[in-house]
Amino acid sequence: MSEKISVPARRVHAFGKIFLGFSLISVLAAAGLWAAGDTSANFLKIPAGARATALGQAYTALADDASAIYWNPAGLSSLKSNEFLISHNIWFQDIQHSYAAVAVPLDANTFPRPFAKNTLGLAVTYLDMGAIERRASNTASPDGSFSANDLAVSLAFSRNILNISGRPLSLGVALKYIRQTIDKYSADSAAADAGLLYPFSIGRVPFRAGAVVQNLGTSEKFIDQSYPLPLTYKAGVSFLPLEAYRQPLCVSFDVEFPNDNDTSWKLGAEYVAARVISLRLGYASRIADVKDVITGSSFGSSSSATSAFTGFTAGVGFSIPLSRGSSSSSDRINVDYAFAPYGELGDTHTISLGIKW
Numbered sequence: 155m156s157e158k159i160s161v162p163a164r165r166v167h168a169f170g171k172i173f174l175g176f177s178l179i180s181v182l183a184a185a186g187l188w189a190a191g192d193t194s195a196n197f198l199k200i201p202a203g204a205r206a207t208a209l210g211q212a213y214t215a216l217a218d219d220a221s222a223i224y225w226n227p228a229g230l231s232s233l234k235s236n237e238f239l240i241s242h243n244i245w246f247q248d249i250q251h252s253y254a255a256v257a258v259p260l261d262a263n264t265f266p267r268p269f270a271k272n273t274l275g276l277a278v279t280y281l282d283m284g285a286i287e288r289r290a291s292n293t294a295s296p297d298g299s300f301s302a303n304d305l306a307v308s309l310a311f312s313r314n315i316l317n318i319s320g321r322p323l324s325l326g327v328a329l330k331y332i333r334q335t336i337d338k339y340s341a342d343s344a345a346a347d348a349g350l351l352y353p354f355s356i357g358r359v360p361f362r363a364g365a366v367v368q369n370l371g372t373s374e375k376f377i378d379q380s381y382p383l384p385l386t387y388k389a390g391v392s393f394l395p396l397e398a399y400r401q402p403l404c405v406s407f408d409v410e411f412p413n414d415n416d417t418s419w420k421l422g423a424e425y426v427a428a429r430v431i432s433l434r435l436g437y438a439s440r441i442a443d444v445k446d447v448i449t450g451s452s453f454g455s456s457s458s459a460t461s462a463f464t465g466f467t468a469g470v471g472f473s474i475p476l477s478r479g480s481s482s483s484s485d486r487i488n489v490d491y492a493f494a495p496y497g498e499l500g501d502t503h504t505i506s507l508g509i510k511w
Contacts, residue, residue, distance in 0.1 A: 193414040194374040194381035195332050195343065197281040197304040202253040203241045204490035204506035208469025209422025210436020212406040214390030215351065215364035216422075219488075219508060220255040223277040223310045226366040226388075227326030228351035230273040230312035233259050235484055239508040246500030250282045257310075275310040275328070288337075300337040307331045308347075324351040332383070334374060345371025345383055358398040365389045385413040402426040422467075432471035434492075439465065467494045469504075476511070486510050 203221035206213035213221075217229030220239035236258050243251035255277035281304040287296035312326035328347040333340060349366035366388050373380040392406035408420040422436040469492035476485040488508035495501045 192381060193384040194341070194376075195304065195306075195334060195369070195383050197251070197279070197334075198306060198332070198369055199384055199386075200243065200245070200251050200281070201504075202255075202277075202279065203239065204469055204492040204504040205424075205432075205434065205471060207243075207494060207502075207504045208434035208436055208467050208471075208490070208492035209406060209424060210420045210438045210467050212390060212392075212408040212420040212422035212436060214349075214366055214388045214408050215362040216390070216392040216404065216406045217351075217364070220257040220275060220277070221253070221506075222312075222326070223255050223257070223275040223308050223328055224253070224279070226349035226351060226364050227275070227310040227328040227347055228312050228324040228349040228364065228366070230257050230275050230310060230326055231314050231322065231324035231351070233257050233273055235259070235510050237508060237510045239506060241504060241506035243502060243504045245502050246496055248284050250284070252280045254278050272311050272313045275308075275312075277306075277308040277310070277328075279306040279308075280304070302334075302336045304335070305333045310347075318352075321353050325349075326351070330369075330371070332371075332374070334376075336376070339376055341374040341376045343372045343374045343383060345369045359393055359395060360397055361391060361393045363389075363391050382413065387411040402429075430473055432473070432490075434467075434469040434471070436467040437465055438467065464495055464497045467492060469493060484510060 201207045201211050202224040203219070205219070206217070206221060206225060209216070213225045215226075217225040218232035219229075220233075220237045221241070222229030222232070236256075238256045239254070241253045243253075245251050255275060257273060257275040259273045260271065283302040285299040286302060288298045288300050289296050308328045308330045310326060310328035312324055314322035315325045316323040326347075326349045330345040330347070332343045332345060347366060347368045347370070349364060351362060351364045353360065353362045355361060368386045368388070369383040370385060371383050373382050375381075388408055388410045390406060390408035392404060394402070394404055396403045402425065404424045404426075406422045410418045410420065412418075418439045420436065420438045422434065424432055424434045426432045469490060471488060471490040474487045474489070476487060486509075488506070488510070490506040490508070492504040493501065494504075
């Protein structure tokens, strides 16, 4: 039986202030960092997982699978079973981005304190830029080629730290090792993510609120020049607006405050049919804000049919129970796909495979 911590009403009110204060501090701190300049390890901004990508990256409060290690490590506490997730993103310009994660809830009957009731996660992100032409001068033929790749390894844990009116407040932390390699040069750094997640209801509508700080860590130094990591603060909310009518529609919204760009917002919606098929749509404002550049319209009009949809994302998911004839089984295989157009720069396609057991 799980241990519960009762909280008096005045402490619930105090918690509301703490949670709001966390979000406000995130906003103010990020606002003071907008002029930080260029950052390194920007591959850390590429979204992990097809589901989150299809939802316009509005996933801070919704993260409830192994990709939560990337989006909000507090979401790992939502897992009820072991989960493995692998995702491959065919990005534009032949850039290949892969993400793999495993998460394991530690059962109180199997693991002693202080390990019990935690959820542990391990994730690896890898970006391959392919072969890049090498030139020492302005020549018609290249002098050869070199490679560039990026790697991040994250170790995460999450647990419910309080039980407030029967609802758990979750805390999650992820520690990262980051390495970038360009030709014969490389740079290393370390970073941490920290997040909160809290479910609540307004009337008959269930909500989840989340907040996270990502990539809080050391600068990377190539040769004699150092660059800060892409520190980002996010806050988000997700809700089920038609839960009273037993319609599985989920809507999520995020606001993001990076240290190397302006504030952006993201919106996603997901409808699940018969627990088997999920239809998803999303919109990411930052993609749309730079549309004039990435569609080429700054240099002339664009004729791409997908250019008009830059900023929008879409996807579909299939959830297959592992127990034959049982659609309610928690042991499932999830296959997800996401499409995100970037105008003349190209379209991206993300495919994910997840296994719960």
